[in-house]
Amino acid sequence: MQYFNILFSLFNEMAPYLLLGFFFAGLLHVFVPRSLFSKYLAKNNFFSVFMAALFGVPLPLCSCGVIPTAMALRKEGASKGSVISFLIATPQTGVDSIMATYSLMGLPFAIIRPIAAFVTAIFGGVITNRFVKNDADNITKNTIMCADSKTQIKNKIAAVFKYGFVDILQDIGKWLVLGILIAGLITYLVPESFFHIFAGNTILSVLLVLILAVPMYVCATGSIPIAAVLMLKGISPGAALVLLMAGPATNIASILVIGKVLGRKTLVLYLGSIILGSIVFAFIIDYFMPVGWFTLPISADMMHHHNSFWYLKIVAGIILFVLIINSFMLKYFSNNKKKLAGINAYKIEGMHCNNCKINIIRILKTIKGVKSVEVNLRDGIVYIEGNPDEIKIKEAVSSLGFLFKGKTGQ
Secondary structure, eight states, X not given: OHHHHHHHHHHHHHHHHHHHHHHHHHHHHHHSOTHHHHHHSOSSSHXXXXXXXXXXXXXXXXXXXXXXXXXXXXXXXXXXXXXHXXXXXXXXXXXXXXXXXXXXXXXXXXXXHHHHHHXXXXXXXXXXHHHSOOOOTTOOOSOTTOOOHHHHOSOHHHHHHHIIIIIHHHHHHHHHHHHHHHHHHHHHHSOTTGGGXXXXXXXXXXXXXXXXXXXXXXXXXXXXXXXXXXXXXXXXXXXXXXXXXXXXXXXXXXXXXXXXXXXXXXXXXXXXXXXXXXXXXXXXXXXXXXXXXXXXXXXXXXXXXXXXXXXXXXXXXXXXXXXXXXXXXXXXXXXXXXXXXXXXXXXXXXXXXXXXXXHHHHHHTTXXXXXXXXXXXTTTEEEEEEOOOHHHHHHHHHHXXXXXXXXXXO
């Protein structure tokens, strides 16, 4: 019961800010034209890197969804530096995760987190442009990232709510729930003095968190309760920021895809920028900023007692819980297989979120002979109507970082 009480408190504490963040994310998705991204990212200069970081910070894309989006930008003509800048900035933050960071970790963390992502992204993009040749491999001017909200969505308000409260939750709902469950377990099982051995030793605590954070998959929002609870257990604010930066921006899947599509040298610069940036900002927080700025607005006692606006948070928690259940039902239990005759079905590995789906559809529709495209994320199947060249399909899918497995009998 104590464990469930902790989960209940963490979930309700985040719920109002998450709902507000999801709404803002829907507004960004519907009303910001996608053509803006490719328009400003093509040149091999500082401005394109700066704009890529600026675009990436507020976007609510997880580290899964940002990869095909970034690869699509690359095919649109974006420089490697701007692609790396986008890859570093985007998964670390987002309007939803910034709001959630404020709810559990306070205003200073909510401010410094996007700043750290922005600065690190610019650094990574600049050194990539400096040391990696910006060749024209796989670049095609086919407006993959063109804005479709004006032409395909008649009711924009409905589109805002669908993206903010259905599509995003389908993408990050599992990781948000997992993050809260892990945070609850840490709170319940780990002794209060466990991390006190790292007190005053930022280097040791940062290295520990880096070892855990770099290979694992955790979204920007799901990392927040884990980081907050680790701080409650005694880990330094700087080390907590390392988890918030390195956890969402790196994982085994993204490392493999970036190395394959952009090259090993680019991958090394990408990982080095994130690791160096997180270490630098960890030291800045722990040694050059007032300790009082990073006192958490929640405490262990708040896991067991009511706090301000408790009933409002409960209502928000109920709404968020219903939305998560709805997203799980739609993603894992709906029967959305294509039933039309004459459809070619292809198995594609690596599709996990709605942004993967969007980019797959956009790039396949540019292939000659493709009449329509449907994507079943649950089964990893793409249904194509028409008579396109299968080699072209494989090339297009592989360019986004997915694994083309060929035709399937489904």
